[in-house]
Each structure stands twice: as structure tokens, then as C-alpha cells.
Amino acid sequence: MIVVANVIVFVVVMGFNNCPSHVSTDRFGSSCVAGFLHRFSFQPLRENPLFGPSSSTLERLGALKWDKVVYQHQGWRLITCIWLHAGVIHLIANMLSLVFIGIRLEQQFGFIRIGLIYLIAGFGGSVLSSLFIRNSISVGASGALFGLLGAMLSELFTNWTIYTNKAAAILTLLIIIVINLAIGILPHVDNFAHIGGFLTGLLLGFVLLMRPQFGWIERRYLPQASQVNSKYKAHQYVLFIFALLLLIVGFAVGLVMLFRGENGYDHCHWCHYLSCVPTSSWSCGT
Template sequence: MLLTNAGVYVAMALATHSGIESFAASDLRAWGGNYGPAVAAGQWWRLLSSAFLHGGFMHLANNLAILGLLGWMLEKPVGTVRFALVYLLAGIGGSLVGLYWHPDTVSVGASGAIFGLMGAALVLALRKALPDDLGGVLVTLVAVMGGFNLVLGFLMPGVDNAAHLGGIFVGAAVGLLFSPGLIHRVAYYKGTNPDE
């Protein structure tokens, strides 16, 4: 996911000769930003493509830093396929909520998907579906990073907090679906029976 987000950004910066500070809304729309009228016209793919676009370098850097940290801690214990599914489904869920909240705004960014990873991490940690030492760290990380970014989203104009909230709820729901299998996996490595 890191390389995909970075690669799309570089390709867009080269094609538009901009992006160090920010991209124009017209460029973001042309490259697949989430935009109500276009989605209503049948361009449903924007619900996902927008999760790989970023409005500028600082937007990208912030999201990649958080995504890299979450990926480093979460991808190995849950598996690459589950990690990618949470990202993709939460990205779509965040886009849908953002679209409902402000259909006439071009919205981009991986943060809906990243909040989905936070939601999944929180549920998996609380349900003991992750190793004990990792679960506590992830709960703290999600509380600090997620809380900070949500508060920042309410204070700063142009931040799509609707996508953040949509992403975290979808991620939590997917984490809940994944948790039974992961609980058994953790129990297997600990040599215990979770059904006892």
C-alpha cells in the first residue's frame, strides 16, 4: 500500500508538473478523486481510486508515516491479505460516507482506509485476537493518533472527517469478522484453547 500510494503521487506530480505543495482540484478530479456528480454518473471506481490519491506532499507524508507504522505492527500478525482487505474496504466505506456528507467536494486521501486499519486494530486488540504485547501498544497508538487526527479534522478546513469516521467503523466491522480466526491463531501459538 505504501508503494502504491507513493507511486501514484509521483506519477501524478510528473504528469501535472505540480504536487510538491498541492494539486489543483481539477487534477485530483481527473485522476480519480471522489466526487459526487462523477460517481452518480457511473464512475464507481472513484470510491476506491481516491484512497490512493493525495492533495499534496504533506498530505502524502502524513498518511504514509501512519500507514507505515500501522503496517509494520499489524500486517504480520493479521496477514497481508486481511490487511489489504481492511484497507480497501475501509477506503470504500470512508469514500461512501464522505460522498454522502459532502457530495459536491472532491475528496482524496488514504486516511479513510488508514482509520479503517485503526478501527480493525482496536477491535482485534480488545478481542484478544492479537499477541498481548502488541495489542496494548496498538490501543495506545490508535487512541493517540486517531484522536489527534479526528480533533485536527474538526479544527482544520478541508479535512474529510466524514471519511475518517466511515473508515474507522468499516474497519472495526471487518476486524470483528476477522477476530474469531485470529483468536484461534493467537491461541495456537500460545498453546492454549480459546474455546475453554
């Protein structure tokens, strides 16, 4: 359902963009890509190599932009930006990742809980991104997707006792997470949204993805001596309370800092390395 919603939103955005209405072939031969799609055709590749709309269209329709959130009180952009994509390539990459990550989680925990994690993690990614990135717009579901990865990791820990091959499962998941976060240190990638979404999803997994301990569901069919007395184990309750408190405090502090116009770099001078690491091959804008 989330995949379908993202595709529909992208089609609507392309219709609103209406490339032929404001782009004509220039002296360099640049014109709308796939012109046979008429108003749904893409911006010239020199403007958007991802086969998508213009940045001005994305900004008008809800892309995340710091000054509009803080000074024009458009907090709704913290949510709308996760439904927008910069182009077909961006959309396909995110939706394939969503299918790969989300199907298993949805089968095990249901659409409502996974949908909540997706939305709240996307919101968390937007908040952290806004605290650090001020000079460009940001769109995409990557923060929400990283939230699902974080939830998968915390779900492994909180339901530790019911899993076999625990080490292999955690190692595989950690490798996937590290690789994806490492990609985020390339220029023009909003790694703060990734990190914010991941941390939010990690905490939400402890809150929303607890499983009853082994034997709880079957307790009525077991001898009295073999029945368990509590639905969840003690460590699950501890992780639930700790994660919930961190979520509440984290969102409260983050939103207060954001709407007061504070710059995250004033509190973390080295954090720019989390989003882009300069090398001899590229530089990082400030």
C-alpha cells in the first residue's frame, strides 16, 4: 500500500510539474525527456539526471526546506517530504528497498505497526535533517526506510530468546546498515535523514515489535508447572520503557531546537563528517 501511494504521488507531482509548459528546446538541445508523455515528461537531464520534476516543483509541493519550516511555520513539510521523490531512479531504488525490507516485517507484525514505524521514523529523519541542512531541499523515503532497518535490529534484540542463528542474523543486518550509512557520506546525500530515521526506528522497534515469550500463547494447553506467568520477559519491559522515554525526550528536544532556529552544528562541530567526508575526488559544501 505504501509503495502504491508513493507511485501515485510521484505521478501527481509529474503532472503538476508539466515540463512542456515551462521548458523549450534551448541552444544546447536540452528539452523535456520522454516528451511523448506530454505533461508527465521529465525535466532536462542537465537539470535533473534522475528523470523527475524540477526542484522548484518539489519545493512547492512539500519538499523539506529549513527556512520554510522554521520561519514560515510549514512544519507539515517534515511529513510531506518523505512522500516526494526526486525522480524515477530515486523512486525505484527506494521502493525496491521498501519491498525487500518491509514485506517480512509486515507479514510478522502487520501493516499498522510497520506503517507507524515508517511514518514516525521518516518524521524523525526529517527533524534531524532540518537541524543540520539549511541550504538545500530534501525529499525521499530513505529516512523511513532506515527506520525499518533500525526496527529490524531492535526486534532481534528484544525478541532474542525466540531466534536461532542469532549471530548470523545480526551480522547480516549490521553489514547492510553499515554499507547504507557509508553511502550517505557521499556528497548530495542526506545522511542526517538516514541517521535520524534509523535511530527513531531502532527505538520504535523496542516499543512496537515485542513478541510474547515462548509458551505464552500455548499456555492454556500446557501443564500448570510448565506455564509462563508473564507475557513478556523482564528485559523486554525494560527496553520498552527506556526506548519510549528516549523517543519522547528526543523528539521534544529536537523539535524545540528546530523551531527555535538552532543550528545543529553549533552543538556538534564534527557532525558534518556524518553527512559528507571530503576526499581528493570530491568536496563537501557547507
